[in-house]
Each structure stands twice: as structure tokens, then as C-alpha cells.
Amino acid sequence: MVYTLPKLNFEYNSLEPFMDAQTVQIHHSKHHQTYTDKLNEAVSKHPELFKKKPEELLKNNLALVPEDIKTAVRNHGGGYWNHCFFWEILAPGKQTPSEKFKKIIEKEFESFDKFKEQFSNAALTQFGSGWAWLVLTPEKKLKIYNLPNQDSPISKGDIPLLTIDVWEHAYYLKYQNKRVEFIANFWNIINWKKVEELYKSAIK
Ligand SMILES: [Fe+2]
Incomplete structure (x- = not known):
């Protein structure tokens, strides 16, 4: 298997005006x-690893990955997987979370507004390049944090x-x-249906 760029579930201009078509x-x-190509380039040095899904390479702090390609897989494998995931949780049409999922969020973060504030703040305060994440921990707790570069929550479990x-x-x-405006507009293009599916399967 060679890793391939996934097709998007929407058109390049579907997320306008919140995320513009050119971007x-x-x-x-x-x-x-480029992340896809560079991941393939790194893994081709140990082609037996092509049998693994990218998330398998990233898990347990990249335990499966040989030392000579570990940094490349952390950066480009992380970049490959993070972007695949990002496209999945975006959608046009200004979705809103279900009442049921809102309640789950409220239980953990006090209110939906506080959740939005905490997530937005994690995104805003990531110094330099990186990502903000909502994750389910192995203890089945919802948690928000940011990670630099292309580091992935998968590597932390x-x-x-x-x-x-x-x-x-x-x-x-x-x-x-104006990163703050980009973050504020992000709330209009979230694929809540997908986020809830991910939660349901993670909580099992
Ligand atoms: Fe990116």
C-alpha cells in the first residue's frame, strides 16, 4: 500500500465564505x-511498513517506526493523518450538534459556550504552527489541548x-x-454528525 491523498467530501468552494476556495x-x-509524498518517501525506506495504516505508525509515540525515519513519519505521517481527519470533520451547511451531544459537552465543560471558548483559546494560543484538539482520553474523558507542528493525539494514546x-x-x-477571526468562523463549518459518530465509537 502506498498512501494516497483522499478526495474531499465537498467542493473546494463549499466552505465559503468561512474558508475560501483558494485556501x-x-x-x-x-x-x-506534500505530506503524502514525503510520508511515502520515508516509508519506502522500510517498505514492510506500507502494510500499516498511518494511525498505526503514529500510535504509542511511533513505537513501530524505525529510528532513521521516525522524525519524518512524525512530521509527514502526522501531517498526512491530521489533514485526512481535518477534511472529515469539516462540512458546509452550518450544522449544529444534536441536543444529546450538546449535553455530553455541557457535562464536561460546564456549558457549550465554555467548551467553545476553551477550544478556541487552545487554537489561538498555539504558538506558531500546530493544531487544537478535542479528544477522548483512555479514561474516557473529553479533553482539549493544542499540539505543535504535526504532532498527533494518536501518539499520546x-x-x-x-x-x-x-x-x-x-x-x-x-x-x-487574524487567526482569531478564522477560529471564530470555524464554528460554521464543523461536521457535527461526524464528530458525534467518532465520539460514539470512541466511548464504546
Ligand atoms: Fe494544514
Whole structure:
């Protein structure tokens, strides 16, 4: 198996005006493609690893991955998987979470607004490039944190449920230095149906 760039479930312009078509196109067809190519390049040094799914390479702090390609797989395998996940949790149409899922969030974070605030703050305060995450921990607790570069919650043993890419390539063309506006608009393009599915399967 060679890792391939996934097709998007939406058109490049579907997330307008919150995420502009040009950004989505470059993000997917250039940045994500480069992570894909560089992951393949690294793994081709140990081709038996192509049998593994990217998430299997990343888990347990990349325990399966030989030392000579570990940094490349952390960066490009992380970049490959994180972006595959990101496209899955985005959707046009201004979805809202179900009442049931809202209650689960409220139980953990006091209120839905506090959850939004905490997640947005994790995204805003990630210094430099990285991602903010909502995850389910092995103790089945919902948790929010940010991680630098292309580090993945999978490597820490957590199950990702929601994420936002705050690398400048994710927003700079439309928002320039205004990361805060990009984050505020992100709430309009979340695929809550997918997030809830992920939660249901993670909590089992
Ligand atoms: Fe990105």
C-alpha cells in the first residue's frame, strides 16, 4: 500500500465564505499532497511498513517506526493523518450538534459556550504552527489541548474527535494575521454528525 491523498467530501468552494476556495484548494492539493509524498518517501525506506495504516505508525509515540525515519513519519505521517481527519470533520451547511451531544459537552465543560471558548483559546494560543484538539482520553474523558507542528493525539494514546489546523497555510490568504477571526468562523463549518459518530465509537 502506498498512501494516497483522499478526495474531499465537498467542493473546494463549499466552505465559503468561512474558508475560501483558494485556501482549501492549495491546502488540499499542495500541502496535504506534500505530506503524502514525503510520508511515502520515508516509508519506502522500510517498505514492510506500507502494510500499516498511518494511525498505526503514529500510535504509542511511533513505537513501530524505525529510528532513521521516525522524525519524518512524525512530521509527514502526522501531517498526512491530521489533514485526512481535518477534511472529515469539516462540512458546509452550518450544522449544529444534536441536543444529546450538546449535553455530553455541557457535562464536561460546564456549558457549550465554555467548551467553545476553551477550544478556541487552545487554537489561538498555539504558538506558531500546530493544531487544537478535542479528544477522548483512555479514561474516557473529553479533553482539549493544542499540539505543535504535526504532532498527533494518536501518539499520546488519545482518540481525536475534533480539530482545527492553525498553521498559517490554513488561513493566511483570507485572514492574514487574524487567526482569531478564522477560529471564530470555524464554528460554521464543523461536521457535527461526524464528530458525534467518532465520539460514539470512541466511548464504546
Ligand atoms: Fe494544514
